[in-house]
Amino acid sequence: MPQPRVLIVEDERGLTQSLQWYFDREGFETIISHDGQEGLRKAQTIIPDVVLLDINLPSVDGLTVCRELRAGDRTRSIPIIMITAKSEETDQLVGYSMGADDYVTKPFSNKILLEKVKVQLRRVAGAADSSDVIEHLGVKVDRVRHKITHGGQELELTPTEFRLLECLVRQPGRAFTRHQLMDAAIGEGSIVLERTIDVHVKTLRKKLLEAGATRELIETVRGVGYRFLEASETTA
Structure with missing residues (x-):
């Protein structure tokens, strides 16, 4: 199997360094962005297998990035997992309404996040075979x-x-x-x-x-x- 590509769009550099180390160790190809606009551009260019997306981002917020990815022909099927400090039910519902596939709140376990990523990759495995x-x-x-x-x-x-x-x-x-x-x-x-x-x-x-x-x-x-x-x- 090819290395699954995970794009992490998160402005907390300490967190991105930790996640990159963890996912690299687990056999992923990890791409990092600390800015919403840059993250959107990278997703549209690289076409990752899954996106981990913070909501509060510089330049363009995560909800807008999520909406733009869902509107694109080549990016609409990419699994998106929201990562945010917001834990209110209404915040989660907004994320899902924009097209997010899953939602994790900070602080979180890297192991739990990895399992959520694997669930999304298995969900699209049939479609991924053709790509x-x-x-x-x-x-x-x-x-x-x-x-x-x-x-x-x-x-x-x-x-x-x-x-x-x-x-x-x-x-x-x-x-x-x-x-x-x-x-x-x-x-x-x-x-x-x-x-x-x-x-x-x-x-x-x-x-x-x-x-x-x-x-x-x-x-x-x-x-x-x-x-x-x-x-x-x-x-x-």
Whole structure:
């Protein structure tokens, strides 16, 4: 099984450090955000398997983030567990009305939270099976085997190249900024230049062409970043 991805959107840095250590130890790929707007952007870019979402957040509050995720075609099915200091029944009802799947109040046990996460992952396991393998324009991404092929030929990729190409293929036609791709492929906290993404894209284009692609499948979007071609564009 691939590492399940958990996105933790919480502004208490001590808590996020504790949760990241705990979930990493339990075999998760953990992504952290301390801001509501950034958390929403990361969820839309990375498409995590589950989101742990605080309500009181800088920039954009958690309820708004939850509502936006439920409104998005690619994010509406992501399980969302609210984490908050508010324990009143009315607060919980508001969270559920916005689309939250579960609710935990601070302070909480990491073990209990982990079990709640596992329950949500099991709930969507049937749907998740189909998303473990995605294919577009001959590029097949298999998260279970951690393998990407084109026309049946496996691409020899670094972990960063794998995550970058997966992000692009999962949402063809969407223009990603370099910063978004850095979040998806390299991760928060890494000290890298935005031009690093340009180097990775150049390498991916070369490897795709060597594997039989008849044209460059990763397109430069001037003033923005990059996108993977949609099916209709290959016949234009």
